[in-house]
Amino acid sequence: MKKEEIQDDLASIRSLMERSSKFISLSGLSGILAGVYALIGAVAAYIIMDHPSLNYDDVTILQFIHAAPYLIWIAIAVLVASVLTSVILSYQKAKRNGQPIWGNTSKALLFHMAVPLLTGGMLILIFLYRGYFGIVAPAMLVFYGLALIGASNFTFTDIKYLGLCQIILGLIAAFMPGYGLVFWAIGFGVLHIVYGSVMYLKYDR
């Protein structure tokens, strides 16, 4: 057995252990684009709210109900665009990695993200229904952060730090209820762009 053969053996072991247990086909670029969509969405929401300051604490329920349908459409558009982008880019990267897009690893990843995300989504809808608008941004950030930490066992572990930052940001946002839009833009916009850029430089080049 030659030295090169041993090194080949070790390299193939390392790659298989990683490829079999982690979905390593997430793309950094999709993180950057998701952040850009979120920022565009936040600016659109800001224009629709047509409010003199970034503190929305004094918005009345009537004003909010008037704007709500537009805000919901913006949120749906941002979500759909982000998910589509990440699926398409992951699909391309999975092909290059020789990893199935719909295999054990991607299923585990989705399941561990879906549980906190759906829980948070339902909770937010219930609170919205009861008139607690201030909970939307902090709860979205906290539950999204928990989803990322849950997912970090099944993909790049770096995603854990993004999750921690989102949770901290969400908790701070909970103290400043009027500034939900600002925190939302920082968490889903700025943090995604920073994280996506780091991942792109680290894994995609």
Next chain:
Amino acid sequence: MKIPFEKLDKAFENRIRLQIMSVLVANQRYDFNSLKELLNITDGNLASHLKGLEKEEYILVNKSFLGRKPNTNYEATDKGKKAFKAHLDALEQLIKSAKN
């Protein structure tokens, strides 16, 4: 310098067996089709190597049904995990001694 070839496990001489074992050590269990897709080999080839590892008692086979489709899962035994680790240690030593 004497190189400790005898510490290498004969069962892992074949690259595919070593690869199967690395997947099963990294995951609690893995099914036949996913394994096939991951390693990019034929049914017959994979089956014969799995048989070999089973004979050594390095892996356990669980047959079940997903609806009507048969689903065969594999998992590494403690004996298999130990053997895999010993083999890796031996490879490491070989590399070290080759450097000197």
